[in-house]
Amino acid sequence: MSNTSWNHTTTSDEVATTLSSHIRGKTILVTGISPDGLGLDFCRAIAPHSPALLILAARNPEKISASQTYLANLFPSLPLKPLVVDLSSLSSVRSAAAEINDSVEKVDVLVNNAAMHAHTLSRSVDGIEMSFATNHLGHFLLTNLLLNGAMKNGGRVVNVTSNSFRRGGIVWDDPNFLNTPFGEGWEAYSQSKTSNVLFSAALAEKFGSKGVYSYSLHPGLINTAMAKKMDMDDFAVRFNVNLQWKSFAQGTATHVVAAFDPAIEPQNGQFLADCQVKPVTGDEAAWATGKENWERLWKLSEDFVKEEFP
Ligand SMILES: NC(=O)c1ccc[n+]([C@@H]2O[C@H](COP(=O)([O-])OP(=O)(O)OC[C@H]3O[C@@H](n4cnc5c(N)ncnc54)[C@H](OP(=O)(O)O)[C@@H]3O)[C@@H](O)[C@H]2O)c1
Secondary structure, three states: OOOOOOOOOOOHHHHHHHOHHHHOOOEEEEEOOOOOOHHHHHHHHHHHHOOOEEEEEEOOHHHHHHHHHHHHHHOOOOOEEEEEOOOOOHHHHHHHHHHHHHHOOOOOEEEEOOOOOOOOOOEOOOOOEHHHHHHHHHHHHHHHHHHOOOOOOOEEEEEEOOHHHHHOOOOOOOOOOOOOOOOOOHHHHHHHHHHHHHHHHHHHHHHHHHOEEEEEEEOOEEOOHHHHOOOHHHHHHHOOOOOOEEOHHHHOHHHHHHHHOHHHHHHOOOEEEOOEEOOOOOOOHHHHOOHHHHHHHHHHHHHHHOOOOO
16 A cells, blocks of 8 residues: 555655655656656656656657757756657557667666547557557557566556546457447547556566566546647536546656555556555446456457567
């Protein structure tokens, strides 16, 4: 259990200060570090605590450069490494993983933070529905390739999900939306975000004995680039959600807990929100928990990426 006083108002700066000794000396790879996003704010919060190296991964080199400049201005001696990766492209993910495995001795923490919400049906270069390709399959492949390389001795894998996983699970009979109506993409987004939750459970079960710890988390509602692209009033009405906004630093506090807090190790594989482990219960437990679900997703993911990861 993490610090019981931490909650939805706690900031990443507060958590990072408490966990400073667990950040020091670590190499951390974060996906989706564009300006105006949670990935970069997570980096900002942990940067003062002397990580060995921050690997900044995103698809757009100009955005990586802008984020790198932002961090370098705040923390001139912070070791940074840019990593261009398009998570929707299996070949791009393979190249990026090879680059890290060849050039970095060890990654201690992988934060799979990047995501997108496809509002219309579109497919990746590999012919896969875009939300599933980007949010889950790219991270599935990246993680497994690193677990065979720079993370072969274990480490933490954080999968940033969203409470959207509570609205629906994997569309098992048509995960690639070949025949299923796509609408505005909410079913596909929920599918990808359920996958993030199941992926953490799978990693804990399959690799926990080898020193792999994995957690999924919901950051809360934060006015990032992704949120700005959505009509949040419509979202609130459609899903009967009370819009309780968090600041960026409140939004990334749970990232820091999931990435570094040793107190949650006994709860390997679990979901977190508001800085606390919150086991998934309710109707959504039927699709977002359980060995049958994560084993089935693992096999489905191997089929899509055309590689087995026993
Ligand atoms: N903000 C919220 O209220 C909220 C709520 C629940 C969950 N979340 C989760 O929090 C995480 C961070 O989201 P955010 O709100 O910070 O959104 P964001 O600012 O849009 O950040 C998402 C990041 O993912 C990157 N990305 C998208 N497609 C990619 C691809 N194909 N390859 C590589 N990178 C790609 C984006 O790059 P570009 O800049 O190039 O697009 C960006 O860097 C996501 O997992 C999201 O689901 C956020």
